[in-house]
Amino acid sequence: MTYSLMTRLAAEFIGTAIMVILGNGAVANVDLAGTKGEHGGWILISLGYGAGVMIPALIFGGISGNHINPAFTLGLATSGLFPWAEVLPYLGAQMLGAFCGQAVVVLIYKPHYDMTTNPEHILGTFSTIDATSSRLNGFFNEFVGTFILIFSALGITKAPFFKNDLGTAHLALGFLVMTLVASLGGPTGPALNPARDLSPRILHALLPLKNKGKSDWRYAWIPVLAPILAGVCAVFTYKHLFM
Template sequence: MSSSDIFIGETIGTAILILLGGGVCAAVTLKASKARDAGWLAITFGWGFAVLTAVYTSAPLSGAHLNPAVTLALAIKDKDFSNVPTYVGGQLLGAMIGATLVWVAYYGQFRAHLTDKEIVGGPGAQATATKAVEAQEKGAGPVLGVFSTGPEIRNVVQNLATEIIGTIVLVLAVLTQGLNDKGNGLGTLGALITAFVVVGIGLSLGGPTGYAINPARDLGPRIVHALLPLPNKGGSDWSYAWIPVVGPLIGAAIAAGIYNVAFA
């Protein structure tokens, strides 16, 4: 596959991934959304279906890595790093496009949410206002969770370990199931399996950090959150932002090592 196919495929696929994945977070989070308060189960299945749709769409062009952690693991496995910058560039651009499209699709809901006194603070909403203030003191604005992840308990070692463990599970599943003959990405069966793996990781390991398990999925939308003209949006929590980038990359390297020792 050519460099242009890889870049275009990863850009389109990751944009779809973030549009549908960030979209379910917006649907569950924002006021005036019909799916508000649908819960964690809706989010985990939403992300699973997002992965499924994105992989099916982009696999013919790029092999559907959609995740720098997957790209790194495959590069380590195959000892070929030549296409890594092209994959990662497309993934980061696609993630930013997808996050921007979530904002467009939920524009009215974002404005209603971020101008509501119960969300940003005001008389008669002290408990909710206090929670919003506490979140912003930690650097996270009231809608940052639509765009990127954040921990329920801030403990660097635990948060990093959670992202590493979750990514090991994801990457081992990708490496051992559904790879096409050339090992460049996921086939049809692999897409379905990986989608269910993402749901499983979310249900079992998503509670502590929101399970980024994908550096582009977290960093690209976090950049968009920082740039978008959202009223009362608060901070983008840059002090935490390195964990959902570094953790998945470490997990990918460990998973590739396990694969090369145990399965290759």
């Protein structure tokens, strides 16, 4: 079945919003003061982000392709697997979806944002932070993680093994993201997705939250540029090796 561009953009918007609500919602549950899940640990965050990608994939994989990630959209377009004419609309839907999804997280957790005095914990529920304040380390972490994410996502959805069972393939994407967050999440978060980091960071800069601190714009280009470069490299590599 073929869907109109507007329908696919709606899917991208809603899918990205769901990803941010479930993913950053898990971070907020663990890091903000006074929540039921406070100090719940990294596994809780990994589960939140795994489900945050898996659920939109199951809903929208057959509609928009469930990109929900500018790095994936740009990587596909660069290798001729997605029309350039639709790139900007897709990116706009993803960025707006991430922004609105983060606004929902703030709405739900507002009392706990007010109770939290650690600015880094507040920023961490919006965007990524390199644990060692190293932009070089952050770049490597985001590049490698995103490369594995997009290369594996293509492999899962294009592999002959899942040819007649794309539903299971999209289910597997959730386990892929959960594992990436659990395995490579220590240094930066990670973002693995420019929309997931940049849009919430913009909202962080705009909102008058108590004790929020700075939005760390010196680091903000890392989780944008590194995933985009990784996405281009990952799609190019998979296409020329296996398609």
